[in-house]
Amino acid sequence: MTRQRKAVTRALAGCQDFVSAQELYALLVSGDHAIGLTTVYRALRELEADGGVDVVRDEAGGRLYRLRPADGHRHYLMCRDCGRSRPVDSEVVEEWAGRIAADTGFTAVEHTVELTGVCAGCLPRTVGGRPSGDEGEELSCHWDRALGPRGPVHSCAS
DSSP: OOHHHHHHHHHHHTOSSOEEHHHHHHHHHHTTOOOOHHHHHHHHHHHHHTTOEEEEEOTTSOEEEEEOOTTOOOEEEEETTTOOEEEEOOHHHHHHHHHHHHHHTOOSOOOOOOEEEOOGGGSOOEETTEEBOTTSOBOEEEEEEEEETTEEEEEEEO
């Protein structure tokens, strides 16, 4: 394993959610790592080929990466607003893919399942159809037109 691939793996291990290659590159460079964006992409491709990362696509079709847990491949439910992700029980999907492979005689069958939604933290709390705070006080929620790493930013001030 090269020094750069070790740095990419360590940086991914420190990320709670899926990240793009560009976000990972920015994180590495800000941490004083001498690494190029092409090298980050190469390391991610190698990690994917070796089964070391899980990969999902964002709404624009870009690839997002997360270090694969030691217990293997997982499927995730991802928030379309903030990018937060959580693993979901997907045994039924794995069994279905295995059954399809067996029934058709195909080998090395791969599958992609992506579930997206809006997490509770991104949904404005409402009372009577209006955003509100804990005790009926108004909560200021708005879309920030400036783009965050995954699109418009939803922000609620308490």
